[in-house]
Amino acid sequence: MSDLNQLTIAQARDGLRRGDFTSLDLTEACLTAIEGAWALNAYSHLTPERAREMAAAADGRIGAGDAPAMCGIPLGIKDLFCTKDVPSQAASRILDGFLPQYESTVTQNLWNAGAVMLGKLSMDEFAMGSSNESACYGPVVNPWKVDDRQLTPGGSSGGSAAAVAADLCMAATGTDTGGSIRQPAAFTGTVGLKPTYGRVSRWGVIAFASSLDQAGPMTKTVRDAAIMLGAMASVDPKDSTSAEREVPDYEAALTGDIRGKRIGIPREYRMEGMSDEIDALWRRGAEMLRDAGAEIVDISLPHTKYALPAYYVIAPAEASSNLARYDGVRYGRRARLGQGDGVVEMYEKTRAQGFGPEVQRRIMIGTYVLSAGFYDAYYNRARKVRALIKRDFDQAYAAGVDAILTPATPSAAFGLGEMSGKDPVEMYLNDVFTVTVNLAGLPGISVPVGLDGQGLPLGMQLIGRPWDEAGLLNLAQVLESAAGFTAKPTRWW
């Protein structure tokens, strides 16, 4: 039973219910796989004892016939989620030693459903990055490898993506502010879903940019994403932006019937310099949906070009405000102070030592665009452009489009270290196809559709109507089965 860690959530659930194996078996298989995979550096903190206790409790529930779909399923949790008495530090030195005294709503929902926590997964510091290289734990390594180079798993949810791709858990939680679930999913041949803003509670998730942040599942299949989203989503009085909407049965929506659905292909996403491979894959994806009975239409989202600059005003502005709380007073790490240092020196030294370079850069950009005299020129203008970007989508959906198909990323995974020393703006370009979705608050999913010439996975993104995760998942599953993507990374670690 050594391969149990390779199961999907749906397979594991069915096997648990049949009594083929126990949650404890699944959990041990994952823990063994993790022990053999330190070269990937995916986990930042392991909780094996808690995992075994939770698995035993889950086995009890399954035996008693009280087993929701996620019961007994071992998961990895992104380090951004606060988990009670377990280190939760957003991969930042500034939260060294922080032990939350509360549990995030999302993880609590998962534990209530009987899921098992294996440990915490690494990420870019405070979810700011697209390569996982800004983690204070050192970079996560992509299990996909085609030559001597070590590749990035993407970011910010790079630990989650690597762990799912390498079968170090059955699935993982991620968060997505500008593409942080979808880009790493595309780089690792896994499925990543960012729900509609407000679908999943943000309570207890360490904040980056509050008007954009949304948690979601990172899984091996679309069906698993449907099952796990159902367990993560809830109406939460603790999050004022949590939507008062019932959580539908997403798995039941996977009918495979997409006849008559209209899929928009936005011409503005055909970027200059886009690789032929990605362009060809995009066309193939559209053909697969057409063959399944969908209608493909060309659409225009004219403000697409301005999404990245708008995002890189709004997200740092919100981050500069959210991260003001790390002051060395209430939690985390305080710098060692010199003789005569006052409270301002304490703040300044604590933050200079605790935050890494990219986080400092974004805090300062955010501080600048919110400062007197620049607020209108940058921040307010960006918020107006954001309104226009959302209006582009509103108009496309009002004209009868059900979902939009785009590439997930402009390239396959790149090598660790390849972007360092380059202009920070070049790293930001990774988000070019994904940020629009956060700015408009829409659901988006990345589905693995093929391999590039080197043998690395490439993903397609489907963007849905607000609150239509069910319809989006159904389309994504049709794309997934038509593409027949079954490749797995060859084990080298």
Next chain:
Amino acid sequence: MAITEDEARKVAHLARIAVDEADLPGLAQELNGILHFMEQLNEVDVTDVEPMTGVEPMRLKRREDVVTDGDMQDLVLKNAPDAREGFFAVPKVVE
């Protein structure tokens, strides 16, 4: 709008992040690069466009103004780098 060394110093201070004097020119240059990228936004006609505050029009939830939580001083102070006698402790603020 180019950021000077002086402005970089001011931004760092507003952000409460200590930056060595020697690092200010580099910081100013880096911030200028990013701001230059953002200047594309000036191409967009935003006349009569309201700045977006949230993705879905919703009224903030309200509830009775009553105490629903609290009385957990120990838990609140548990992660403090320096807590004494039931308070967060910081370096002396008033001489």
